[in-house]
Amino acid sequence: MESLVEKLEAYKAEIKQYAAAKADEVEAFRIKYLGSKGLVKELMAEMKNVAAENKRSFGQLLNDFKVFTESRYEELKSAAGNGQEKADTGMDYTLPGDPLPQGSRHPISLVRNQMISIFQRLGFAVAEGPEIEDDWHNFTALNLPENHPARDMQDTFYISQNPDWLLRTHTSSVQVREMEKGNLPIRIICPGRVYRNETISARAHCFFHQVEGLYIAEQVSFADLKQTLYFFVKEMFGSSVKVRFRPSYFPFTEPSAEMDISCLICGGKGCSVCKHTGWVEILGCGMVHPNLLENCGIDPNKYTGFAFGMGIERITMLKYQIKDLRLFSENDLRFLQQFTGAV
């Protein structure tokens, strides 16, 4: 019995000093002491040779020794595991992480959202429609029948599969779709992407974005149109901005007008942006042509309405003093990052 105690103490000292830096050394430890032919099993087997009166204390000692060996094994395993991980990945987990770059809203989205919010406060709902349109909704219903010379101003891309299909040149097609539904009165704005067959330059692109508006009810007048647009301009550009209307021509409105605002760069004194006139054109508008109402099944003797349309790019360029329209679609982070934090 005493010799057993001495033997176990010697093994314990050996186990304590056992060094295992790598996983295979830890495994060697397990095989040597805890394996099926290991030391612990070997000592257990000696139980049968022990005298009956010593069995209890012998068993106790062996059990303690087994627990001690197992805990040392766990210790070696976890120490070697940590070391192994570091060696494998070559990473230093104490270094700070890579920062996630902060995104920003595209300036077109910023201005579109602001425009929608201004018109929503006046009770306008947002209406949307398809970007691939048919001739009727994009041209004919809008008083632009085939061979009408005004179609030349809106040359677009046609779908070869079907000559009646085209990429819409304005969101007026959405207005036609709303008018055809016949739920009067109508008070909508139509934001969306439109296409034109234009040479790409600082001032023109083959696609751009519009917000068009339409209000049809009984006794709507040109005065309502002016008040609506005055409100929009003051909200968008500030109360010091001046507004003027010039007579114009559009096939879908009569009378028609273009609206200018006083130049935001020079305050009206004259500069290169306003071509030294002090005024910048921002939108076209007018009273909805009676032919349009008839085309969409609305009685022009009972209902009148106004419509307006503007390019979001143009408004954005004026608001943020951007000189080249191509910047909006080039995905240049040096440009886009200037809008970080803007809401």
Ligand SMILES: [Zn+2]
């Ligand atoms: Zn100017």
